[in-house]
Amino acid sequence: MIPGARLILLGRQGAGKGTQCVRLSRHYVVPHISTGDMLRAAVREGTELGRMAKQIMDAGGLVGDDIMVGIVGDRLNRDDARTRGYILDGFPRTVGQAEALDGITGERPLDVVLDLDVPRELVLERISARRVCRDCGTNYVAKSTERTPWICEVCGGDVMQRDDDTPDAINRRLDLYEEQTSPLIEYYGSGGRLAVVDGVGTPDAVFTRLVAAVELARRPA
Ligand code: ADP
Secondary structure (H helix, E strand, C coil): CCCCEEEEEEECCCCCHHHHHHHHHHHHCCCEEEHHHHHHHHHHHCCHHHHHHHHHHHCCCCCCHHHHHHHHHHHHCCHHHHHCEEEEECCCCCHHHHHHHHHHHCCCCCCEEEEEECCHHHHHHHHHCEEEECCCCCEEECCCCCCCCEECCCCCCEEECCCCCCHHHHHHHHHHHHHHHCHHHHHHHHCCCEEEEECCCCHHHHHHHHHHHHHHHHCCC
16 A cells, blocks of 8 residues: 545545544545534634634535635645645535636646445434534444433543534535535546445445555556
8 A cells, every 4th residue: 555645535424424534544644634624623713714604514504615615725735735645525515616626636636536325314314323522523423322422532522413413404414415515426427536435334344445446546557
């Protein structure tokens, strides 16, 4: 395995993108760039961006393309991402963002776009049980007996349900995914840059499939 990679992980909310991105970022030694985490950090810090984003996120909407492209463009220009690469989680989410990303990546094109495929019925169940550490972002699965918040095993922070993991906001996000994000499968597929990976199975099994797809895409023709 050669360290360094330039990857995008697409997929429905609750498909397990976050967990798999953390593992891929360790495997390839690249930064995990999650736009959701960046926006949640801005909300915690109380910046102007955070105040604006909170309302949109809690309603399950999408933050505007110009803002998101600006944030991601700045991040991809930092040294670690320029030299080693990155794994993008939660971006792009619209065709407009994908077109802007093509302009940003320019002479350092993506290795592959991975689409983590999990059916809608299954992700609805998973998101309802999702709990997240508000400090370090580690994901947990609630078994319904726990009282919230619990203490994060990784950093000692509070583990809670995300403010946007309410049934209404989840449904809105999934509808927006079908409308705005699923066209990216065609966008990247027609350019021969897409690998669809079955996201149903244990985290280990799914991770093995993802790495196999990356290695296949990087094999010299
Ligand atoms: P999920 O995949 O569960 O929707 P994320 O953590 O990726 O969660 O994103 C949380 C929220 O942040 C989104 O619902 C949206 O409001 C906002 N967001 C994140 N990334 C983007 C993006 N690329 N474009 C627009 N909004 C975004």
